[in-house]
Amino acid sequence: MNMDTGSVHEDFMKGPDMNNFFEQDDELMNEKENEEKVVVNHKKSLVSPNDDEYDVLLKQLKIRLEESQGETIYSIGLGEGEVAGLSKADLEASIATLTSMAASLNAECLQLRHRTEEGGEVAEYLVRVRVQEKDFMEVRVAVVGNVDAGKSTLLGVLTHVELDNGRGHARQKLFRHKHEMESGRTSSVGNDILGFDCHGNVVNRPEHGSLDWVKICEKASKIITFIDLAGHERYLKTTVFGMTGHAPDFGMLMIGANAGIIGMTKEHLGLALALCVPVFVVVTKIDMCPPNILQETLQMLHKVLKSPGCRKIPVLVQNQDDVVVSATNFTSERMCPIFQVSNVTGENLNLLKSFLNLLSTRMPCHYNDPAEFQIDETFAVPGVGTVVSGTTLRGHIKLGDTLLLGPDPNGGFMSIVVKSIHRKRMPVKEVKGGQTASFALKKLKRSQIRKGMVMVSPALEPRACWEFEGEILVLHHPTTISVKYQAMVHVGSVRQTATILSMSREHLRTGDKAIVRFRFIKNPEYIRMDTRLVFREGRTKAVGTITKLFPYISAVAQNLRQSRPLKKSQQQLKPDAAASSSTLATPNASNAAASSTAISATTTTPATHHNPTSSTTTTKSTDMDSPTHDEIMQNAAYQYGSNSLNEPSQRNKRRRYHNSGKHHTTSRMNHSGGGNEVVASSTAAATRVDDAKMANNSTVEP
Template sequence: MLKKDELKNGNRSAEASLQPSTTASTTTQSPTVDSLGDKLNAINLTSVASSSLPLKRATTAAPTASAIAPIDDFDVNDMDDPLAGFEAQRSGIKDISLKEQFLSPTDDNIESLQTLLAARIREGSGETLFEIGVEEDGTPMKLSDAEYDTALATVKTAAATVGAEVAIMYEKNAGLSTGAPVVPESKDKEDKDANIAVEPSIAPIADVIDQPTYKSSYVMIRKTPKSVEELLELRVAVVGNVSTLLGVLTKGVLDDGRGKARVNLFRHKHEIDSGRTSSVGMEILGFDAKSVPVPTMSHGRNAPWDEICGKAAKVLSFIDLAGHERYLKTTVFGMTGCAPDFVMLMIGSNAGIVGMTKEHLGLSLALGVPVLVVITKIDMCPPNVLENTIKQLTKILKSAGCRKIPMFVKSHEDVVVTAGNFVSDRICPIFQVSNVTGEGLDLLKNFLNILPISQKYNRDDPVEYQITDTFSVPFVGTVVSGVVMNGIVHAGDQLYLGPDGNGAFQMVTVKSIQRKRLNVPLACAGQSASFGLKKIRRSTIRKGMVMLDKETIPPPRGCREFEAEILVLYHSTTIGHKYQAMLHCGAVRQTARVLAMDKPDQILRTGDRATVRFQFLQPAYLKVGARLIFREGRTKGIGKVSKIVA
């Protein structure tokens, strides 16, 4: 071993023995990419480890440099141990490597793999993104082409035994390929940060041919639903310049640049005349068990919802919200009442970041809903304008108010990596698409197909159903639509409905249930559904009411007064006693008045935090911990319900 004094005395031979090899076939990854990839994996593992579900290994690869914008204010050391509880996932599974299970498809190995896939599918509420070619601890299997084919066939066999289909999302070859760019290692420790600026050289073909390549892939394993009630559902709220893109996604027809694709989505004549959405609309996009989009055209016409859902295994419900400032109240109600799992923010590349874009982004952050951004009209936008729009967007996302990591999705590998890590609220995928040429639409559809099912709903809790709309259907009677927040509702169940004007609840019977315009025997937590009610008038029901389990003890009562911890985002002057504003909390949307606050001077200004007592004009049903938003003109504030008073 060399001593320090030998190096100090200039022993060049000793220094040479410690220098790293600088042959052309040696690769060194950018330090920025390494550190950010570690951060991204740490975010994903910590998010999964903190959940109440059994932990599974994050099936993600190190992201590419083009897919991620670096962030400087993130410290992995501040996070909990990402591997905490890792061994919990192996309970009930034989201690045998996945590679051996893949390449030796004996009955025992198939059974062990079947147990693993069944657990993963159960965790994912009916689907899971699985990586073939990597062990559970992240060790590469180094599968040759023949071994990979055997492993894929084994996975398909095991998936078939649990009633699931396997679809390849992305395949990759590990190792160097001919002519692959190589970044030489730095010869000096002080120059290691300069590796990013070094121009890559091309490895000689002779040095690359002898190097083996290994195959791996990401596959989507999705269970085939036996009936419509088992259909997977995701709700995506779409805000901004949305109608054209939704028309292209859900109708399967490209736009002509003059609004052809959006006409089919409008519900009112004035929307067609102005080209602006003014109400909350709903469109669906289905994927079958093999991750293939369900055709939206049938015999030259738009396929009805029941036909799409009959062929689909997973359905995305797009909540079409208004983008214009005039209809902001309707947009806020759609964001709070329809309980979206994700928000898709649309930005016109030629218009850039406008005022309403910031409003919609702030609304998503206030409600804690993950956001993905779609930049449209890239076919008609000059490159310098598009670059300026991207710079503005990146600056806003990385600001102290957002603290998100922008990830530009430009390949199918980026799609898989981003969707697998989207469980973290820190990540914001960014797509660039054209509704006229179709550029980027395949990446967006693939991303929507891989999006994970939300795990925030509990079927074992007592029933809670939020009413977002009411109808009077001929020969059926009164019908309500909304979202099942907790529990399971069966046709024929008796539930509490309320509160009415006096804060009381009455017992009603659910006569029938429909999901996506199909009759079903039950509706579970997290699903959108419509209930036909017996012997009740539509005039006695209003938006914001709830339906609760009949076994609720004590019997539910509506509240008029409650306390909330709020933050005033903006107000031109001051907020004081008897101040009134429109308050949104879940499906509740009504005027509330300030009765008192914990401020000595009883005054709130922009940026102030306080515990405020509000009073509704009509009784409403609230729960402690629910997020709320209040608005009045340009005044904006957010908060959480901390106490129900009366």
Template sequence: MKGNGAAPATTVDALTAEFHKQDINANNFDRTPAQDDVRTLKERVLAPESGGKGLLPTLNAWLHDQVWSEGGELTLHLGGGKDNDGRFSDEKELERAIENVIDAAQAVGCTASVLRRGVLPKPAEENNDPHPPSSEHQQEDDRAAGTGEVFYSAHLMVRRIPASAQELLEIRIAVVGNVDAGKSTMLGVLTKGTLDDGRGKARVNLFRHKHEIESGRTSSVGMEIMGYDAAGKPVVSQNAKEGKEDSGRKLTWEEICEKAAKVISFIDLAGHENYLKTTLFGMTGCLPDFVVLMVGANAGLIGMSKEHLGIALALAVPVVVCITKVDMTPVHILEATIKQLTKILRSPGCRKTPIFIHTMNQVVDTALRLNSDRICPVFQISNVTGMNMDLLRAFLNILPQAPSAKFKPDKPFEYQISDTFSVPFVGTVVSGVILSGRVKVGDSLLIGPDSLGQFMQTAVRSIQRKRVNVEGGSAGQSVSFALKRIRRNQVRKGMVMLSRNPEGGAQPKAFMEFDAEILCLYHSTTLSIGSCMVLHAASIRQTVKIVGILHLTDQGLSGEGEQEVDTKSTANVVRTGDRARLRLRFIRFGEYVKPGLKLITREGKTKLIGVVRSVGTVEPLSYFAKHPDAQGTSGTASTSTALNAATGGAGAGGSSANSSNGGTAPATGTTGQAVSSARTAVVGA
């Protein structure tokens, strides 16, 4: 892969191979403790060789450390600081800084590309002007007049050049929406690089079954990938790049991984109401980092779209909205759809700020803020004319990886199984996502639980990532394992694979019962002891029965508002809007559940959402009314803290509801806030 600039490809490849060795020599660069280096970003990039005497790290060393600490991708905002010391008043000075970053990136096995350039007006307090110029025309006038009242800035993306598919950056995106909203068609256009013909030509390659092709409706969890190279350009066929009408065959996954540095894994989910269970499994079992909600401009936010939006809010997954079919929709219908969508997103339940994307500046700003702010980018696209598809591709390229707190590579290995296969001449194969830890070919692992709650020993025969053989995997990656000594009928969805504990360590257990704090989103009647429903938690999908109920009032976990309830009385019921602590029992066999696991239950449509509070408890639920801080036999103090944070410490009508009407909240949200959000989105919208 060729780098930018004058450096020959062979030199870049050699440097890339050197830096991708597992044991990089820490003494390759001059370094100093971070606290001793107080230089601004501007000072770093304008003096790249300042560490030549060993006093301060060079730009190469600093950039290498930053890119690797961020997982292989780093965004730099040159000239974006609030302090004048970090701004660029000279455009030539900014260009020199950009060239230095590009050269340093090449030296450490990366590629730097410019996302955007901008001109910023001087702050009002510096101009003594209470009304600063806000329009682009005013900024251009200042620049033309030579007043010096502007600053120059640029956003740069520094991306590691992977040595193999094992080091690819990956983002998982679930695509949801009502039936006939254009989900599969949009994915076909994005992944193939050519436009649709208006009759579904682009979506054919995404279907897995014959009846899906005939009906045009997805009924299973479809997977497709889209690649970006280190410079941020989409990886498509040569004919598609040249804009030819017949783009030829679509690139295989192996070809995409060979050329790409970042891969977007699309999870194509069903929109029909009959396939809600499949969509729910894809949302919980495939662990998407983002959700793209498709809305037909000619239909609006109807049917299952509201249900899917509520599920995304309950799972605290950032949402992006794509309004499709804008080319065939009358103006007044499109305006009504936008008005309806804006009203729902701004409602107290969602508390999202819709941002309609029209420029590259908006693309960069929203993509970088999506994980930290309560914003919702909205794209108006057409799969036939290609309207705004270039902005959507650029947005997907800039999207950051999942926060490091979500997946922890330094923890023991844990892997959830979302699908199983039997491959000729290979044997049993499982696919899923690594939740924590690392694994390599030949490692001995435990897989389970089986129908008796036991864990079996197995070993990893081979590993594939995006259909490419790799030597290992780490937390956050979706991979497939070929297993030794395991038959296909011994594995199922919902199982986990764990690292083998050292001698004398505690063995993993499967539990038949667990306690969960829930909110009832909607029920036509009531839920009582003995009621059954289907539970979705991670890749687990099994029927559970309510065996105990403890109501929680507005004070929530403080203990003062908890009521003791006789769990043997059938008069104790859960109605729409109620918060309660339920004791749930699996109907068939035990599962591997842990405190803090988010769950969703359904009876047709979504009914309850919540979080697992404790597992393996032997105390009656009435015990927790008198001892609100108790966690059961398996709970810990750290679990208590995490769950109090997850539920927000308030009921649906308590302080969490109050906070939804005013103030700001974290972008990802907490389970308690998501509970209130999902209730409004699903029931009230």
């Protein structure tokens, strides 16, 4: 949200286009003739404007509302190079003009503050669009802080409009598990919502102790989604996943006034700073804290925020004017508002609610881009089927759309159809970038989906990656980091162990920066360039940004691609495709670069038994022009070192031969080496006499 003069400057806050609220007006930015003739940058520009001035002001307000997703703050009585303030009559005329413009755009005007300056009176108004039902604005706030700081209690008080009794009554409404209620500590990622209407009033009305999310969303113009994260060190990985996978717009750091900055407080603050999430601070329990202890806590907080690692500007919010100033300058990421509240007496809770009402989302919509949705949770709902939830990163998804879901363990993507869409438990027909949603998928089992997978538009032609490079900054490590070091990598909703393959420096210590190449251990993942990542293992923590990707295509996908007739646009082979027709690249660490860049055809050598007198190896060639189903499956087994595709009769023969106590040899694929290595194993029950008999009588088993 951007505070500007009544003349409307052009430094508007960048935000998603409001495609559902306004028609596309191609002439808005091209009509410059009237704007050159009309002066709209003085403080009296809203005082009785003529028709041309009114049209220019209306178009500028429309642009601001579109770019800031339906709301903006308008200051009346401020101008460039002029003394601030208007006379009472001019101020009233300006307010009338603003109200008229807002009404023509189906918006409401809400006065935020009124003050007197040297040249007269100044007023600031919030202009917010009356959104259609089921199409509310959404802002996500991650709640972090040390254990026992009052995170869940504050959310219970805010969302259920009921003060706490001092013994944790309010937090019981947010817990999801029995052990959380018994211990009073959050161990999973929880969600709750706070709704505001177009006038800035809270619409949460609990019925019989529980919230009806559908009724809240029907009445609200803006929804604040609180992401309640764990404060205990034991659940740090859950907190990191909540900060990366749920894509919060802002972070709310909770500090107990009586305890101060202890435990995981600095850890969570550093995590938010590393992920470039703006943070505001809420100091709780001021009703039970002695004044001298509260003052010490605030002094320590100011010292931490002003330190070279944070470089924040702390602002203590004590009245409504401070709320407006903090909210309008908060998106700069430098200002850090500080609230002092009590969940028992309700002191200063109204200031916190007003601040939340003025926040707007930071994630751009990119409505016309191909759709991209990251999955952070999966469900199996009786009577519905498989349901996935997550965040829409860009584009828009409609009911009945066909998307690609993946990557699977082979790096492939499957086609799925969206059966139904819900936002905050309310059925909708469409979601767009920056919004969280849940999708019911057709003909899909929950076991086929995991956290970290994505649903994307087929136009993106997604490719998974085993390996990637990133610019890493080591925040803390007790010793040194070198090649082959393994740790957990968090990239968006992806959470998987990765190995360091190479580094631009020989060793890394605390405070070092380097370009590091990683490789996932278990599955290939879909990740994007310039995404922030967190690299952690125990007390080792590093942050950075992805700078390079190494896309990977499995052999199965390559064979299927080659078996299809080429489109006209694909008749000319690409250089990397032309070079990929010799040998199969396997996804292991030794030839990782080959598996990431070149996909090749195969010659398959099935498992055979070894005869001391005469050994025979059967080689089967694959027709790469039109591979059969059996050949494709054999390629998959060859690539991943699986012997599960052998005929049942052969398996039964070997099993009976082994159980008879005779000498037994098998051949298998050595997955780590990627080649055909014959491994002989003998049973302890076989004697040298048996071996001699076998040498004379054994035959090669088909």
